[in-house]
Structure formats: structure tokens, C-alpha cells
Amino acid sequence: MKFQHIHHVNTSYLNNFFENYAPVFVLNTGRSGSAFIQTIFNHFDKVDAYHEASPNLFLLSNYAFSNQENDEVLTKIFEAARFELILNSSVNHKIYLESNQCLVFYINQITKIFPNAKFVHLTRHPGDFVRSAIMKGWHKNDSVWELGRIKSKQTDLWINYSHIEKLGWVWYQTHHFIEMFKANNPDSFITLRLEDLTSNSDTFNVFLKFVGVENHLNNQQINDILNHKINKVTVSQNEPNNMHKLSSYPKYLEWSDNDKKALISIVKNLSTQYNYSL
Numbered sequence: 001m002k003f004q005h006i007h008h009v010n011t012s013y014l015n016n017f018f019e020n021y022a023p024v025f026v027l028n029t030g031r032s033g034s035a036f037i038q039t040i041f042n043h044f045d046k047v048d049a050y051h052e053a054s055p056n057l058f059l060l061s062n063y064a065f066s067n068q069e070n071d072e073v074l075t076k077i078f079e080a081a082r083f084e085l086i087l088n089s090s091v092n093h094k095i096y097l098e099s100n101q102c103l104v105f106y107i108n109q110i111t112k113i114f115p116n117a118k119f120v121h122l123t124r125h126p127g128d129f130v131r132s133a134i135m136k137g138w139h140k141n142d143s144v145w146e147l148g149r150i151k152s153k154q155t156d157l158w159i160n161y162s163h164i165e166k167l168g169w170v171w172y173q174t175h176h177f178i179e180m181f182k183a184n185n186p187d188s189f190i191t192l193r194l195e196d197l198t199s200n201s202d203t204f205n206v207f208l209k210f211v212g213v214e215n216h217l218n219n220q221q222i223n224d225i226l227n228h229k230i231n232k233v234t235v236s237q238n239e240p241n242n243m244h245k246l247s248s249y250p251k252y253l254e255w256s257d258n259d260k261k262a263l264i265s266i267v268k269n270l271s272t273q274y275n276y277s278l
Contacts, residue, residue, distance in 0.1 A: 006087045014087075022116040023086050023096040024211050029174045030101035031132040032124035033194040035230050037099035040204075043225070044213045048089040050098040055081050057102040059148040064105035065177070066153060075109040086114075095212055104174055105150075107181050111188070118210065121178050121191040125276045126267040127252025127260075130167040135233040135246045139166045142242035150174070164259055168266040175270050193274060198226050 003009050009017075026037050034051055041049030057064075057077070064074055082098075089096035099122075103110070110117050133139075139149060140163065150170060152158040161169065182189050190210045196203040201222055208215050217225070235247045252260070264271075264278050271278055 003091050006084060006091055009087065009091065017087060017090050018113065020116060021086070021090050021096075021114060022118055022212070023089070023098070023110075023114055024118045024120065025103055025107070025110065026097070026099035026120040026122055027104050027107065027178055028099070028101060028122040028124070028194075029129055029171050031129050031136060031138075032101075033122055033197065034099040034101060036194075036198070037097075037122070039228065039230060040207075040225055041097055041211070041213075043217060043221070044208075046095055046213050047211065048092070048094045048096050050085075050096075050100070052100045052102065053082070053085055053098050056100060057081055057106075058145050061102050061105060061148045062150045063148070065150045065173075068105070068108065071109065071112075074106055075112065078103075078106045078109050079113065097211060101174070102148075104177060107178070111185060117188065119178075119182075119185075119189045120207065120210065121175075121182065121189055122194055122197070123175065123191070123274045123276075124194040125252070126168060126171045126263060126271050127255070127278070129171050130164055130263060131249050131252060132233065133167045133170070134163060135249050137244040137246070138170070139163065140244040162259075162262055165262050165266060168263045172267045172270055175274075179270070201226075 003013070026034065028034060038049045038051035041047040052058075060077060064077070067074070086096045107119065137143075137146075139146060139151070150173060151166070152161075152169060152173075158166070182191075190206070192203060192207060197207060201219070204222060204226065205215055215222075233245060233247070235245045239245060255263075260278065268278065
């Protein structure tokens, strides 16, 4: 039965929706290709692609990270934020896909609601992530985003961390959380490096196949997508004083040995697992 609106959905459809629908969530740290993912799937009518759909839950990231034991609360937060949007994609016979760093710490709840949900774990070199996050002002801006940004419960440790160490901690803890979940749900995941996705058409096709779409793009179209950089950090003339964004910052290879060692001390294990050279 085809419904014209989610308000018309009956109980039978809803039960099947929860049991069988397979939304796709791209999980990463942020500053790791989230917006790029949406641009890929804007080329595929079969997919409703979102980069941080509204509400994006940025204010509750640290709450979710620090309160995993509050499963019912986290479940209701996710349901309230996404149920109607995902149901709408289902009613329109489309694949719901969202790339959103804020949803990482809801993956246990998502799987409980949608047992067939798919997850794409997208990684980026930790040095490149930290550089981008520094330029964006992460853990320095006085903003609602920063109020919700994940941070260590060990206050004494946290206040003594350098900016690089704090962002290295964000990179490690985000990926570690995903890895812990993946260990128990290996069939629901595919893991990709952003560096491979943006440079290798084979990786691009593996990604599309996992999501469930056929690649109708020619090589030139694929190259255009892969070479189009978006979401670059910009500092406007009207930037408010509470924001501490930077228009430039040295690339990882140009960092001092001390800064590199500070990052390596935190991210080494997972960066090695993902084959990143530090």
C-alpha cells in the first residue's frame, strides 16, 4: 500500500518499517568529509541524503557520550529527532542517509530501533582532522556547539591538555566508541578512509554498493565529485568575538616534534589500525 503522507501510515506499515527498513548513517568525528557525503548522494534520486539533519543534536553530544547508561532517554531523544524524517523517506521509497558526527553516540539506540540500520565508519588522518578542527575553533569557541562537544570527565587531565591533545582525544574517543560497537555488530558496518574515498573510484563504488545504489555516473562525473572540495574553513569579516576560527594553520608534516608527539601519544593505536603514518 502506498501512502501519500506519513500521517496516513497504518500500524502494519509501521511495524514493518521498524523491523525491516535500513537507514544509513555515516559516522565520523566531524571535519572528516561529512558534508562531502551529502554531495555524493545528491546525484542519486533513490537517496534522501542529509548532512546534519535538523535538529542535528549538537548540544547533546557530550550528554550522549557520557550517559550511555541512560538508554531510554537516548532512545527517546533520537526518536523525537529523526522518526518522522526517516519514516518520510520510507514512505517515498527512498534510502535515508545521514552523515552527522552528533549521532555517533546514539548508535546503540539506533540499532535497537532499526535492527537493519547500516553504518559507514569514515576515518581521516588524525593530524589532518586536528588541523581542520583547530582552524574551526573547536574547543576554543564560546558557542552552543562547543557546549555540547565531547570532553573528558577527568577534569584535572582535561584542563592540562593542550589544544592539540584535546582534539586528539576527541578523534580517539569517537573512533574508539565506534570500534567498540563494531566489534559486536560487524555485519552492519563498512569502514572507509576519507583519503581513499576521495581518490579511489573503486572505494567510491564499494561505498555506493554498501548503501544500496547503482553507480550511473561516468568517470568524469565521479572525478568532478571527488575533486570538489566543500565545507572549507572560512573566517568572515563579521565573525563574532566569541569565535576563534583561523584562516590558516600548519599542515601536520610541518608541526614541531613536540606537537606531533603530543598527538601520537593519544591516537597511536587507532591511527596504526587505520594505516595512518604519524
